[in-house]
Amino acid sequence: MVFQIRKNERKIFEVISKAAAELGYPTYVVGGYVRDRLLARPSKDLDIVCVGSGIELAKKVGNALHPRSRVTVYKRFGTAALKHRDLEIEFVGARKESYRSDSRKPTVESGTLSDDQNRRDFTINALAISLSEHDYGTIIDPFNGLEDLEAKRIVTPLEPGKTFSDDPLRMMRGVRFAAQLGFKVDRLTLIGMRDHAHRLKIISWERIATEMNKLLLSPKPSVGLKLMSDTKLMDYVLPELTALKGVESRNGRKHKDNFLHTLQVVDQLAEKSNDLWLRWAALLHDIGKARTKRWENGTGWTFHAHDAVGANMVPKIFRRLRLPNDKLKYVQKIVALHQRPISLTQEEISDSALRRILFDAGDDIDDLMTLCESDITSKNPNKVTRYLQNYGALRARMTELEEKDQLRNWQPPITGEYIMETFGIKPSREVGKIKEAVREAILDGDIPNEFEAARAKMIETAAALELFPVT
Structure with missing residues (x-):
């Protein structure tokens, strides 16, 4: 495993090392930057820990850079940050933390590098590289994080119960890292998540939503979403998805597991689009199925109007997670319309029906079609090919009619x-x-x-x- 470093980063480290030596502070680069560089991943965030005042070190570094960088000080947290070209650099003094059982806010005291590494969430994030002159470039790895990086394993540095009880958001970070990095969560760490999932209730919804967004933007979101389900984190964050789990059979006829179907749809859409809010729409597109599931003699299992019911559920979820109001209507619209295109492939398509979907979807018609194409989860390759061909023909008809009628974002000429x-x-x-x-x-x-x-x-x-x- 090779530590890859860019030329501009090397220069920054030299400036930090010199400033730290002048102040007499042992100093280290820690956390995500070290992890990502060892994995050959890009990283624009540097976390610098010193045994001393992080604020004083930041000021000295800011004055030494060319051009000089403005330092933002957060006195309440004892941290400081600056931006230099494309790098965001945060400075903090090494510290140790203790927590009360009913609060996420820790009691913070000055500490050593060892204290600082103990408070990290996972071993792969507890790696540090010395910037001090006497051992410059040395990797400090007290918890075998290098071994866990090689094994693609997510493990807590301390006993999982302590790590997660202290800061329950670390459980969300763990499942997110699994999805982002393609790593496995260690068995005992997974058990710790399940045992402490209830502790997530002391975390603000804004912080939970931030982790959910990062998870959904990962290459394969289903990895993290499945872990959320397995550890019961999903029950707290999105119980509407938990309600989709399971298969019910009657008279030899069963429906598919709509939770697993949803995960597959999200993954398939992630291969086609990096749009966060379209991925949210994929995640929520079938949430109405739990409430609309019915057994009809002669027909079997039905989920009539699950699109409309699901769309009506979206605002409550956005309010809970403090998601932005300006994205609510978009996600709600995609959920509400996601059944319309498939119905247009199952019958003779009238121009009137096409005009209506173009009018209702507006500029979001391409996103809607991308979700519909991602919603094909049949295991029969011939069916998949046929469905995709049908959607391709539908797209062509829409393009032809839209060019003729110019109905996208259309408003009637009479107000x-x-x-x-x-x-x-x-x-x-x-x-x-x-x-x-x-x-x-x-x-x-x-x-x-x-x-x-x-x-x-x-x-x-x-x-x-x-x-x-x-x-």
């Missing part, structure tokens, strides 16, 4: 304001009825998407409501 002005009326049900009639006529292809045709339809519809132009 509510124009209706009220024309008929001298105030906001009312009649305005909505007229707007809807014009919109439906265009989507059905009864009239062209043009102002004069839309105005004529407006006059006709209003007359039936005993409304007549005043202008």
Whole structure:
């Protein structure tokens, strides 16, 4: 295993080493940077630990860099940070921490490098490289983290119960690292996660959501999601997904495990798109199935309207996890519409039906189709090929019609304001009825998407409501 370092990083380390020597601080680069460089992964974050004042070291380093870097000090936490070119560098004095059982906030005291390594989440993140002059470049590995990196293994440096009880978010970090790095979680560490999953309740939802986002952006999210399920973390974070687990059989007919299906869909979508919020839509696309599952004699298991039910569940999940409101409508829309394209491949497709999906999806039509293609989880390769061909044909028809009608992000040429002005009326049900009639006529292809045709339809519809132009 070779420690790969870039030229600009070497120069930074030389500046830090010189500043530390002048202050008399033993100093080390620790954590994720060391891990990632040993794995030949890119890293733009440097964590510097010194036995002394991290703030003073940061100031001295900032003044020595060319150009000089502005140092941001966080006195409350005893840390400081600076940015130099593309590197984010954080400085902290070595410390030891102790926790109360009902709080995530630790009591912090100055400590040694050993104390600092003890408080790390996993052995692969407890590696340190000395920047001190007398042993510059030496790897300090008290917990056999190098061996665990080689074995692709995630293990806590201390007894798992202590590590996870002190900071329960470490359990989420563990499953996230498994997904990001393709590592296995050690058996005892896994048991520790399961035994302490309930402790996650003392962690803020914002911090949990940050880990969920990182997990979903990993190359194979199902690895972490499956671990969340196995350790009961999922029960606390997303019980709506836990509710999808299992297979029920009746009269020799069973449905698929919708939880495992969801994991496969997320992985397949991850191969096609790096969009975080489309991955969230994939994760939540079938959450309505647990509430809509029914047995119908002669038909078998059904999940009627699970798309609509699932879409209505999305806002509660976003509120719980403090996910951004500006992404809510997008995810909710994709969940609500994800069944529409498949229904269009199972029948003769009318231009009217295509216009409606183009109108409803707007600029998100390509994302919707990507999710639908990822939603194919049949084990029969012939079926998979046929379904993909059907979606390909549907995409071609949509492109052809969209170019002709220009319906993406389309708004009818007649607005509510124009209706009220024309008929001298105030906001009312009649305005909505007229707007809807014009919109439906265009989507059905009864009239062209043009102002004069839309105005004529407006006059006709209003007359039936005993409304007549005043202008």
